[in-house]
Amino acid sequence: MRPRYSRILLRFWKNCLLREMTFRGHFILRVFGEVGWVFLLLVFIEVIFSKTSHVRGWSEPQYLFLMGTHMLVTSLFETLFFENCWRISDLVRKGDLDFVLVKPANTQFLLTFERIDFASLANLPVGIALCTYAAIQGGFTITFGHSVLFVLLIGTGVCMLYAMLFMFALTSVWLIRQTGLDALWFYAMSLSRYPAEIYRGFAGGTLWFVCVFVVPVLMVANLPANVMVRTFTTPFIINFIVAAAVLLILSNIALRWALRSYRSASS
Amino acid sequence: MAEIHVRDLHKNYRVHVKPAGLGASVKSLFHRTYKEVQAVDGISFEIEPGEMVGFLGPNGAGKTTTLKMLSGLIYPSSGSVSVMGFVPWQRKNEYRRQFALLMGQKNQLWWDLPANESFRLHKEIYHIEDDLFKRVHGELTELLEVENLLDQPVRELSLGERMKMELIAALLHSPRVLFLDEPTIGLDVVAQTNIRHCLQQYNQERQVTILLTSHYMRDIEALCDRVLVIDHGRLVHDGLLRDITERFATHKLLQLRFQNGRMPERPEEFGEVTDLTPPRLTLRVPREQVPQCVSHLLDCYDVDDIAIEDPSIENVISALFRQTAEQASDDVVVAETMNG
Numbered sequence: 001m002r003p004r005y006s007r008i009l010l011r012f013w014k015n016c017l018l019r020e021m022t023f024r025g026h027f028i029l030r031v032f033g034e035v036g037w038v039f040l041l042l043v044f045i046e047v048i049f050s051k052t053s054h055v056r057g058w059s060e061p062q063y064l065f066l067m068g069t070h071m072l073v074t075s076l077f078e079t080l081f082f083e084n085c086w087r088i089s090d091l092v093r094k095g096d097l098d099f100v101l102v103k104p105a106n107t108q109f110l111l112t113f114e115r116i117d118f119a120s121l122a123n124l125p126v127g128i129a130l131c132t133y134a135a136i137q138g139g140f141t142i143t144f145g146h147s148v149l150f151v152l153l154i155g156t157g158v159c160m161l162y163a164m165l166f167m168f169a170l171t172s173v174w175l176i177r178q179t180g181l182d183a184l185w186f187y188a189m190s191l192s193r194y195p196a197e198i199y200r201g202f203a204g205g206t207l208w209f210v211c212v213f214v215v216p217v218l219m220v221a222n223l224p225a226n227v228m229v230r231t232f233t234t235p236f237i238i239n240f241i242v243a244a245a246v247l248l249i250l251s252n253i254a255l256r257w258a259l260r261s262y263r264s265a266s267s
Numbered sequence: 268m269a270e271i272h273v274r275d276l277h278k279n280y281r282v283h284v285k286p287a288g289l290g291a292s293v294k295s296l297f298h299r300t301y302k303e304v305q306a307v308d309g310i311s312f313e314i315e316p317g318e319m320v321g322f323l324g325p326n327g328a329g330k331t332t333t334l335k336m337l338s339g340l341i342y343p344s345s346g347s348v349s350v351m352g353f354v355p356w357q358r359k360n361e362y363r364r365q366f367a368l369l370m371g372q373k374n375q376l377w378w379d380l381p382a383n384e385s386f387r388l389h390k391e392i393y394h395i396e397d398d399l400f401k402r403v404h405g406e407l408t409e410l411l412e413v414e415n416l417l418d419q420p421v422r423e424l425s426l427g428e429r430m431k432m433e434l435i436a437a438l439l440h441s442p443r444v445l446f447l448d449e450p451t452i453g454l455d456v457v458a459q460t461n462i463r464h465c466l467q468q469y470n471q472e473r474q475v476t477i478l479l480t481s482h483y484m485r486d487i488e489a490l491c492d493r494v495l496v497i498d499h500g501r502l503v504h505d506g507l508l509r510d511i512t513e514r515f516a517t518h519k520l521l522q523l524r525f526q527n528g529r530m531p532e533r534p535e536e537f538g539e540v541t542d543l544t545p546p547r548l549t550l551r552v553p554r555e556q557v558p559q560c561v562s563h564l565l566d567c568y569d570v571d572d573i574a575i576e577d578p579s580i581e582n583v584i585s586a587l588f589r590q591t592a593e594q595a596s597d598d599v600v601v602a603e604t605m606n607g
Contacts, residue, residue, distance in 0.1 A: 003360065003391075003392065003394055004391060004394060007391045008388075008391045008392055010391075011387060011388045011391045012388070014384075015377055015380055015384050015385075015388060018380055018384060019377070019379045019380055022379055022380075022420070023379075094373070095373060096373060096375070098335070098338075098340050098368065098370070098373065099368075099373070099375040101338075101339065101340050101358065102338055102339070102340070102363055102366075102367075102368050103363060103392050103393075104360040104361075104362075104363035104364040104392065104393060104394075105360065105392050107358075110392075260342060262340070262341065263280070263341060264335050264340045264341050
């Protein structure tokens, strides 16, 4: 008898929704926080482009499109996975991982999908609006094929971020106290917000190399945006998708490995 | 065929030894000292289907560690376990669907939601059919008298009420084997009795196998005929609860009432005086000296009333644990290993 994962997922989401509705004020404040941050970034872009017409070859509409794409990626990741990765450390430290382990369903599934953060979803329509506005402003020709590839790559980027943060979160099995996830996510998000071309010179180049090949966070927004409004090469896209698949497989191996060392905080 | 089969089970932990003080803390950043702790040190037992067995031992004796290995949460260092024919730490879904683990100190219900929402989630995770879910849910909520609390957020429930909900969550999928770790901890007497009663009835009706740890002797006395006593990771007794007294009680209690107010001048010659309120005297006497002591007292004094009693099981067990603790501190159970 296989567990019915789709029904478990629906029940998880329903419970999260019920919880959000209990704390309405908190929810509204968070939505304002999320959306307000976007306006700060828009002001920042306006300031830059009042001094110059291009940043490392990116025009203002292209840059705006990148920002919209980045919002789509981060909003999806934060809605689906951030809280789930974040709470792993808590589950380990308090020993509540026990309850996940005794359930007759895939442990990674339960850990990955139990929570959904509806407030982070607020940036999704804002991101879509920004991309649309930028596309009209720039007069980009966008084909149906490109759009499909765009959606696929956003999904791939989100999976990639998930696999990396999930593995990072698992280190709490050994470290017990592990609160570095916030910082890691902040770095990943800050780095991937800008065109990859700005990372040049010695420091920038090193950062570029690390963030493309070692911890591939840089391309999660850059690649889909490039596909839509600039140029791209097919091998790079294939490599990107393969890398995401490898990271997902690694995350599963890492979980099995971590659980062998799990000590279960005493009760 | 036994439902639970444990053979020569060991679990060693490596723990970081941190001396007190800031200087030592700084030193331990670079150079850590570890010691090997044998949490479970070669225990073996079998439990038949439908049995309800109590697991006794002081804090840190290895009870919870054993339960965790039986639930497949942690891997043993060596030894074998089979529960319903499964190896727990392989965590097969077929296994996990048939047992439940309830921990009195942890809660698995969604804190901000009514318990019913967590129950519905369990229904999906355990793939419980609608009819069965309705029936079991109805039976359990009635048995524990919580029908009117189902739609209140868990955070608003009292500890006792919450524990009942936890118990329902653990029983919804009708497990064949139940591991209970301190299910009544922190509860008042009424709630304790309630939970005890529910477990008893549940065990009788469904013939589930239950292994239960508790600090409350009352729980064990009420629920279990057979007990496993574990201390410092070793099994020191596997048998009937009442046999513990016979096996481990070294003394008996002698309660006497004297006539005419004439009492022994030096009662300590007969045994340890535990109570002296004339004309009553209570003595703690080594078992083998009881007949001799009684005949002497009866010969020399006018005894109005005499009673010879065994000490309570609780006292016997706590004396037993004290005794093994003294032994263990002499033994070398700790092997120091260095790690630079």
